[in-house]
Amino acid sequence: MPLVAGDQATANIVMERGNSAEKVFGSLDSVISRVGTALAGKSVSDLPENQRNFVNLVQVSSGATEGSTNTAASGSRPGAQHQSSAVSVGGQPEMTNNSMIDGMDNNERINAAIVVHPSVESIASVQILANAYPAATGQAGGGVMNVISRAGGEKLHGSVYEFVRNDIIDASPYQFGAKNPKPRLRQNQFGGSIGGPLGGKLRFFADYEGFRLVQGYAPTALTVPTAYEHDHPGDFTDVGGPLLSQLDPVGLAYFRLYPLPNVVGSSNQFVSAPSGSNFSHAVDARLDRQFANEDQLITRVSYNLAHLYIPGQLPPVQVGQSIVQAGGSVNGLPGSVTDTGVNSVLSYAHTLHKDLLLNLLAGYTFWNEIRTGLNPDVPVNQLFGQPNINLSTTSNGLAPVDVVQASPLGADGYYNFGNQLDNVFQYGGSIKWRHGAHNISVGSKIIRRQWTNFGSGAGLGMWTVPDLPSLLQGEFSQGYREVDLVVPHFRLWDFDAYLQDEWTVLPRFTLSLGMRYDLMTQPTAARNQIGNLDFSSGRIILTGQPGVSSTANVRTDHFNLAPRFGFSWEARPSLRVQGGYGMVYFRPLSYFVFATQPFIYTFGVCSSQTCPAGYNTLADGLPAPAAPDITNPSGVEPDTRAFALHASAMHQFNLGVEKQVAGNTLSVFYVSAIGQHVGRTFSDFNAPPPNTSSTPNVLRPLYGEDPDLTLVKHRDAEGYSSYSAMQVQFSHASGKGVSVNANYTWAHALDNVSTGGFGTVPSESSTLDYGNSSIDVRHRFAATAFYNLPFGQRSQGLKRKVTQGWQVNLAGTWSTGFPFTVLNAADISNTNPGASGADRPDQIGKPHLNHPSVQEFFNMGAFVAQAPGTLGSERGNQIYGPPVRHLDGSLFKSIALPREMSLQIRGEVFNLTNTSSFAAPNAILGGASFGQLTQLTGGYTPREIQFAARVSF
DSSP states (O other), X not given: OOOOOOTTOOOOOOOOOOOTTOXXXXXXXOSSOOOOOOOTTOOGGGSOOSTTOHHHHHTTSTTEEOGGGGSBGGGSOOOOSSSOOOOEETTOOGGGOEEEETTEEOEXXXXXXXXXXXXXXXXXXXXXXXXSOOTTOOSOSSOEEEEEEOOOOSSOEEEEEEEEEEGGGSOOOOOTTBOOOOOOEEEEEEEEEEEEEOSTTEEEEEEEEEEEEEEEOOOEEEEOOOHHHHHSTTBOGGGTOOBOSOOOHHXXXXXXXXXXXXXXXXXXXXXXXXXXXXXXXEEEEEEEEEXXXXXXXEEEEEEEEEXXXXXXXXXXXXXXXEEEOOBOOSSSOOEEEEEEEEEEEEEEXXXXXXXXXXEEEEEEEEEEEEEOOSOTTOOHXXXXXXXXXXXXXXXXXXXOEEETTSOOBBOTTSSOSEEEEEEEEEEEEEEEEEETTEEEEEEEEEEEEEEEEEOOTEEEEEEEESSHHHHHHTOOSEEEEEEEOSOOEXXXXXXXXXXXXXXXXXXXXXXXXEEEEEEEOOOEEGGGOOEEEETTTTEEEETTSTTOOTTTTOOOOOXXXXXXXXXXXXXXXXXXXXXXXXEEEEOOTTTTOOOOTTSEEEEEEEOTTTSOTTOSSGGGOOOOOOOOOTTSOOEXXXXXXXXXXXXXXXXXXXXXXXXXXXXXXXXXXXXXXXXEEEEEEESOTTOOOSOOOSOGGGGSTTTTTOTTEEEEEEEEEEEEEEEEEEEEEEEEEOTTSEEEEEEEEEEEEEESSSSTTTTSSGGGHHHHTOEEOTTOOOEEEEEEEEEEOOTTTTOOHHHHHHHSSEEEEEEEEEEOOXXXXXXXXXXXXXXXXXXXXXXXXXXXXXXXOSSOOSSOSSOGGGEEOOOTTSOOSOOTTOEEOOOEEEEEEEEEEEEEETTTEEEEEEEEEESTTOOOOBOOOOOEETSTTTTOOOOBBTTOOOOEEEEEEEEEO
16 A cells, blocks of 8 residues: 655555554554555655645555546535545545544545645655455545654754745646636745654654645636627527517626626637635644653644635626626535634553553544635625525525526525534544464544534525526526524534454464444434424424434444455465455445424425416515424425435455566456445435426425425435456566556446436436446556656766756556536426426437547437436436546755755646646536536646755754
């Protein structure tokens, strides 16, 4: 497995190790086999350091991909202090990873984020577990990343550094035909570290890193009105459209937010590249105390503070005396974001006997995110004259309007304003006993999670509008609102216990036998503010009512026993055979989101034709939020949960061989994972069957009990997934200064939980929605190369100082794209009335083109809308998006200075070939830019050059 090291350490294969205060017997290797990439003895800091983010280094390991970083930039969630924090391991969603620092939980589970990104200066190593983990590790369907913090040494040591980027020497990004100026880039990453003795056996280490970034986002092509339509609102005759006689005043106000087209050769395309910013701080501090009996006490605190601004896609517009940010993406969460993260640990290791070790630890993790949206100080909808939108119970801002055949408008109100706070308390311990050929460990950990999540899903309301004429007439196909009425405080417990035996059966044959137990309780809420829907009776139930548990009748699994088995056989001195099996339990995805009546207010889902009288146009606005009547529920029930919400389980297998020949290492492994009780989220569990009725709500399953209840979002854990892969790795390290590491993965991931158009018919979802996983990457190749230039070896004096110490490094990846699904612009099956992008059409031909282009990536003629009231024949996730590839390089010079000091000067180039990485094409049949590539991936940058200097002592 890859050991991601700090600037002074080297990378070695490390299979298992405890936290930084933990004592272990003998070898650090575990025979539970995992597949990854070792860096053949090179320092990991030799790789080009993109924002000095340890996650980037994990992404080049075998079986890993960049996850959501390779999806559309506008859909990526902000919040991390690094551009890329996503990594998918073993074909599993990045949300199922388990991130730790010194063995302590470092996960923000609601949004599936990493709480603290420690500075590379503070990292001694990173352990990566990808498949069939030891019994001490669990609650991860994907990978486990355990960062080991750096300790102070016996001598005073430290570093000072700065990394600088500026767009003056960078390439221009791909601009979809626009002629915009090069986006601005100003980046400074600076800091230092210091460590050493404090007297006696006390050691310290501390570091600080500052990050300052102002950067233009990747260009995006948006559909806007033509110049004629822009100057003559309501007149669409230039494209053969209607001439409207009456305009809705609010629809007109929205329409005027669109900019003029700016793409040469296109009458209705606008390419934007707005600028955002990121100003972050990272601090780490650690103390180590060694006692006379070799006992060890460690305390560490890591702190991150990040202030981000995520821009909207469209430029700002003057409205009266106010500047209005027009947005441009409905669910991209643009605006101002402040993230605060803390991770701390107190760890004690005690020698009970020469063959008996005790390790104890306690920790605390804190995370807080505050989001304010794009227009926090401007009540835009109030300025438009739209009633009951900008209220004291909601917020200022511009409510989102999704125009299916053009760019969306607005973005505020979608989980903005938001304030989320997590507190995690952790306690654990283990005993390790060496007895003959056995290394036995037994341990346990308990985690208490507390979180508050206040942020209405659609506090200002949301509307779906078919096209620009409908917008100007104020007509919508769907209108919806969701407003939080309380500030909930949730609680849950995680408990685990394990037994592991590393048994050297023969000198060349070792077994690893383990058993783990996980107990993950269902959440409860302070003041009993959890509800649920009993589908058998149609009744909303609340905690505190007779016969209703504190978890709203959602039961906790108590039988999560997870066996682990592995072997390692040294068949020959240069040939090793390894294999393993492990069962892992973890919480289903989207498990931490709760919002039910009467703790929220909802309106809709309805259209201009079906909404209550007085709320049929945009100008009518929406009703003011009010306390709902749970005896006669109406509107939407946004978060219900199955009573039997099982813990997700993953069966992981691997088997492979590793061969070493003359400094080269080749390994070939088969890796597999089968998921049971995978989490599913239904957008409407109360959906009517396919129909052509003008009153489809009467066909909803709950209509008899709850005639005014429309859409019911529902979560269960009855999904299934599978992943199979061949992973090949090669490493070469020679005495001539050349090191090469390469890995190739050929994989296939399937599930029935992630396909486009999921849940159209909930009762048949297990079969209708089975297909390629949304993160199925069939082929991926990653490689790193290092070359110490052989100059100056025989030179003397100044010439030697100038010519010696140069090194060239390369790191690159290539992978096939993610799959996607073509969906209908209108809900042809009528199972989600008024929705856009909810059901799949008929497929009448082959979608693949021999020569795909930006303007036509797939065969658009292969899809037609199905007959009304029926399901389309297309299977989900059958078409694959563009490949993702990039190559980074670095050149640096190391200079020895007096008094054991050294200077490293480095130049680094990211995206050396200036290759564009496109996200999946627009795939809404009948929507804007159907079949075209209009976005770049979230991880894309044009060729950027970075210079850095680092002094160490």
